[in-house]
Amino acid sequence: GAVVSQHPSRVICKSGTSVKIECRSLDFQATTMFWYRQFPKQSLMLMATSNEGSKATYEQGVEKDKFLINHASLTLSTLTVTSAHPEDSSFYICSARDPGGIWTQYFGPGTRLLVL
């Protein structure tokens, strides 16, 4: 149980285009999902908290118009990187909080984004 999937696993795009990353909780309903960014050999940096049916909460310094988050259902959250630039190249990881019992976060396998 507690499986989270992410799609795509890897994406290469041209500068100026938008990229959508999907995060799904496969066997539980997640009212809250989280989006992280991880640079090589560094820790995870929380970008935003995604709540089903409401607006996402962004961390300080994260541009909400640049990183659009939609949590339209209890099992799906999407992150859209708009007008991507090379500096947006990174590893993006989502997690979903299982509210049953202990509030543990389960992580997706991550998406590697390369902007040319």
Add this chain to the structure above:
Amino acid sequence: AQTVTQSQPEMSVQEAETVTLSCTYDTSENNYYLFWYKQPPSRQMILVIRQEAYKQQNATENRFSVNFQKAAKSFSLKISDSQLGDTAMYFCAFMKHGGGGATNKLIFGTGTLLAVQP
């Protein structure tokens, strides 16, 4: 604000030996959770073990156990009988209990890269 500190950037251990990874945290909260996550070369974050702050008993999961010292705000991870598959980055993380949404975010340490040598 809560902070999590992992003072060992890298560690090495021989296969079958025991290794302890250190983690300290700072918080004024009384109710919280602590976690150890493992990130192997595949970069998939895997939950290793979790501890509720209100529980005095140290959590154990097979070869993994923690030494939770609430007063000292210390949460170390012990890996017994180390295996080659334990080679990974290990992250200690803190989460405040209660509330909802953004209040349940994880705060990660900087990680410890563990190499298990054959």
